[in-house]
Amino acid sequence: xxxxxxxxxxxxxxxxxxxxxxxxxxxxxxxxxxxxxxxxxxxxxxxxxxxxxxxxxxxxxxxxxxxxxxxxxxxxxxxxxxxxxxxxxxxxxxxxxxxxxxxxxxxxxxxxxxxxxxxxxxxxxxxxxxxxxxxxxxxxxxxxxxxxxxxxxxxxxxxxxxxxxxxxxxxxxxxxxxxxxxxxxxxxxxxxxxxxx
Numbered sequence: 001x002x003x004x005x006x007x008x009x010x011x012x013x014x015x016x017x018x019x020x021x022x023x024x025x026x027x028x029x030x031x032x033x034x035x036x037x038x039x040x041x042x043x044x045x046x047x048x049x050x051x052x053x054x055x056x057x058x059x060x061x062x063x064x065x066x067x068x069x070x071x072x073x074x075x076x077x078x079x080x081x082x083x084x085x086x087x088x089x090x091x092x093x094x095x096x097x098x099x100x101x102x103x104x105x106x107x108x109x110x111x112x113x114x115x116x117x118x119x120x121x122x123x124x125x126x127x128x129x130x131x132x133x134x135x136x137x138x139x140x141x142x143x144x145x146x147x148x149x150x151x152x153x154x155x156x157x158x159x160x161x162x163x164x165x166x167x168x169x170x171x172x173x174x175x176x177x178x179x180x181x182x183x184x185x186x187x188x189x190x191x192x193x194x195x196x197x
Contacts, residue, residue, distance in 0.1 A: 052173035
């Protein structure tokens with residue numbers, strides 16, 4: 001299945017990582033379940049997917065508030081990340097997106113813009129052999145307001161020296177598409193892999 005791109009002569013491509021370049025969402029969900037089980041915290045799969053793109057520390061804070069828990073945000077975030085990194089050998093690329101990365105590599109600047117931390121993003125891209133395809137990586141520690149705020153995409157455009165209106169964003173979540181729209185950027189939504197639609 002090919003991705004249909006919007007019309008336009010885009011001067012930069014900005015890619016979300018999890019669920020867009022890397023088919024990593026199921027691995028992240030397993031990591032969340034393991035980490036949260038230690039605190040008797042539930043995290044339904046539907047909610048997990050609807051919160052796609054939200055930074056890890058915000059997710060923990062929101063789950064604390066929803067369930068009246070007091071889970072330690074920083075140490076739990078590290079623990080969840082550790083469980084994710086253990087599963088990296090199982091990671092696969094999303095072929096429809098890889099096609100666009102390979103077609104434009106060396107022609108236009110490209111960035112990865114993620115709500116995950118840098119260690120998670122570089123781990124995923126490293127396993128997939130794609131780390132050298134991107135001119136910059138904007139990760140959770142680089143900005144204050146997570147998606148649907150436009151901050152992360154605007155920072156990526158600034159680093160690449162390309163006007164927001166000339167950027168095309170590849171995203172798999174509604175929060176990510178909202179962030180791209182708020183940044184004044186065109187976007188293409190990457191559908192869930194077959195079997196999870």
